Amino acid sequence: MADRLLEVDGLQVRFFTRRGVVHAVRDVSFGIERDETVGLVGESGSGKSVTSQAIMGLVEFPGSITAGDVRWKGQSLVHGPTAAADIKRIRGNEVSMVFQDPMTSLNPVFTIGSQLTEVTRRHLGYSKMQARERALELLDLVDMSNPRQRFKQFPGELSGGMRQRVLIAMALSCEPELLIADEPTTALDVTIQAQILELLAELQEDLGLSVLLITHDLGVVAGTCDRVCVMYGGRLAEVGPIDDVFETPTHPYSRGLLNSTPRIDEVTSRLVSIDGAPPDLVAPPIGCPFAARCEACSDRCISEMPELATIEKGRDVACWHPFTAS
């Protein structure tokens, strides 16, 4: 616990739309230790991105954090008189972020250099020359060929993979302690995906970064993370060390998710997809959000919400009928 960097505690995020209130994130709690890589997985719409936005203080209008807390090194980034100023200082500095779509993530009318130097000039007060030196160093760090030339180029002149490297370089400018990567490889070709993941793993090791890796691909998590949080319908379904969750998934949703992921180390007979669709977050079910799609569903699952409970050390699951190894 001593070196816990980030703590998300009972986080609740709602969007007040014309269609009704969207309960995007409900009562999510997890922590990230120094030097740790945590995976956040779940299918589309499960609230992964919104969770990361809440951590960064970037929940978009018409949404807001309606309950719970996000603490950075023990300090609240949501409540208290200095929270607003703190999050502004931390964002892009101690905690930074890489997004899904490298093609649109850079401003097309400014050079790579100008966008890279903006960060260090703002957060670290670098002079123009210092910022330029640092930017070239960063471009080199993310294995970009010819940094000097890249510095002067516009985003339109780079490929998707190169742009993602630039974005990673940008996120690393101020030597952050936590890097949040929201589906950093989804938009890239498979070969480039592998390169980017490898780069992230290398950087994590070399720089002693903590990483929150958001993805819907369990295969990606398997290779890179220490722990994994499985999200479903805006709630956490299961949290645990990566190997344990992969060996013996206890939540029926994690099992389904694993069955639908091709694994390289095993010749599975066939891929099973989970039937049905995720719950409507405007009127979420009062019971377990997964109940409607669950094989082990009972009356209790429909009428009562299972809370996240520890089943063994370091393993939490929110289910009335968890699978157990025994």
Add this chain to the structure above:
Amino acid sequence: MWTFVIRRVGQGLIVVVAAAVVVFLLTRAFTDPVDFVLPLEATEEQREAREAELGFDRPIIVQFGDYVEDLSRGDFGESLWQPGRSTIDIVGQTLPKTLQLVAAGMTLAIALALPMGMIAARRPGGVLDRILVTTSLIGLSMPQFFVGLLLLIVFAVQLQWLPVSGYGGFSHLILPALALALPAVGRLTMVVRSAMIDELNSQYVRVSKAKGTPTRVIFTKHAFRNAGVQVLTLSGWEITRALAGFTVVVEKVFAWPGFGLFALEAIQRRDIFLLSTIVLVAAILVVTVNVIIDILYKVIDPRIELT
């Protein structure tokens, strides 16, 4: 960049030359200028005599040669309505007044529309946004002459704060400039607003926020530069529109002795030579504005191809 500029200027020159040819053909080949010079009841002999005197009986190609030569010497011909005065002289006297009006009106329009559109875009659907959008819609849907008359009645006739009409000092400029600006403010605000909303919803803005870039910088630097292309397009259109004729209405309402008013006068007095000079000068102005806008595009957006 410089080849681009030279190319654009060259293209502009071609358009101006084409305009000169069209004006020449319309006034010499497709109409008989003598019809305008002489009263309707003139006899055939009088017409022929006058035609020979003015050189209109020669082959069209020879006339064209003369015309080009005159133009290149800066000789744009003599006015029929004010005999003895060269048409370019009249234009030279009235054009600055129109330019002054257009410059004041458009500066005002852009200066008002940029902040209005940006403020509206801060929170689409919010109270401020709705107020600004409604105001803009009212502005852009009012005909120019109506805006002019309204301003005139309220501020000049009722309140008597400002002169009713005519050309004079700064106080004379206020109402016509406002009349020219207001509908343009409406249109420009809507475009600035929608372009800014588009940009603010884009991924690179999200990334900038995550980098810790302050909202003010995101607005005025990142999003605005991208929205700039659209804003520039409409501003250019507004300026050419004002130059190419729409100022006439305002000049008429406020008796502003500009270029447009004289164009109207030239039409009424059947002064075909004055009118052709005015058309030619207007064409040059419109082309100039367009060339400048094209160059500015290139300056703000590197993605625009150098063609």
